[in-house]
Amino acid sequence: MLTLYIINTCDTCRKARNALEEKGIPFKTHDLRKDGLSASLLEHILKRVPLLEALNKRSKTWRDLPQEEKDSLDATSARRLFLEQPTLLKRPLLEVDDDTILVGYRDGDYDSLSG
Secondary structure (H helix, E strand, O other): OEEEEEOOOOOHHHHHHHHHHHHHOOOOEEEEOOOOOHHHHHHHHHOOOOOOHHHHHOOOHHHHHOOOHHHOOHHHHHHHHHHHOOOOOOOOEEOOOOOEEEOOOOOOOOOOOOO
């Protein structure tokens, strides 16, 4: 079964969820804020999504970080920030199989998926 990692208040996450429901594709959701983001789940995601691709630089959380923290970002500090502030992960994240997680959502992104 597919897993859709979301933040419940995210409009794009709602669109992705609606797209899956409209196609009749079974999936489960994991709210990164409510259900949490553990270190093991983060590593699971980062093994499938490059760190910089996973970083949501359009988020208010990113914009509010001190500039020196952004400038000195490395793999270790990024992991720490993701765990402290899960909204720094781009979303939605759709885990389609053991090796693939799709990042973000635009209309038509899930057209190739089948229920």
